[in-house]
Amino acid sequence: MRPTKSRSFFTRFAQWTARSSGRPMAFTLAVSTIVVWAVTGPLFGFSDTWQLIINTSTTIVTFLMVFLIQNTQNRDSEAIQVKLDELIRVTSGAHVALLGLEELEDDELDEIREEYRELAKRARAAIRAGKSDTNTPSIPARRKR
Numbered sequence: 001m002r003p004t005k006s007r008s009f010f011t012r013f014a015q016w017t018a019r020s021s022g023r024p025m026a027f028t029l030a031v032s033t034i035v036v037w038a039v040t041g042p043l044f045g046f047s048d049t050w051q052l053i054i055n056t057s058t059t060i061v062t063f064l065m066v067f068l069i070q071n072t073q074n075r076d077s078e079a080i081q082v083k084l085d086e087l088i089r090v091t092s093g094a095h096v097a098l099l100g101l102e103e104l105e106d107d108e109l110d111e112i113r114e115e116y117r118e119l120a121k122r123a124r125a126a127i128r129a130g131k132s133d134t135n136t137p138s139i140p141a142r143r144k145r
Contacts, residue, residue, distance in 0.1 A: 011075070018072040021065065033057075 020026055037054050044050035081102060088094045101109065123133035 010071075014068045014071045015075075017065075017068045 034054070037050075041050060085099045088098055089096060098112075101112070104112075126133050
């Protein structure tokens with residue numbers, strides 16, 4: 001199975017926008033816009049229209065960015081989930097029932113989470129007793145030379 005590049009305009013646009021908006025140049029552009037707006041204040045007598053321009057502009061940009069960022073975040077979360085599912089699937093001894101765990105109801109998820117909390121609690125107790133919590137040897141600490 002080979003990943004294919006998305007052909008959806010919205011997906012490509014959302015990814016490009018998310019990448020671009022996180023760059024220093026985007027921040028510089030935003031700061032520059034605010035500076036230009038602030039400097040023009042005396043020219044417009046700090047009027048209501050002058051204030052309304054920045055308020056409306058920032059509201060529109062924020063409103064649109066929420067949807068673009070949410071789309072990108074959803075795609076990233078889904079991709080990470082699929083990758084984790086694949087790691088579970090190919091790991092010998094892993095509980096394959098954990099695949100798609102995010103689809104369970106909250107009470108079912110809480111039960112499984114509690115089981116793992118108990119496992120962690122027992123493992124920490126084993127470590128305090130000088131035992132190992134796995135069958136895998138620890139990596140020795142690197143000594144200074």
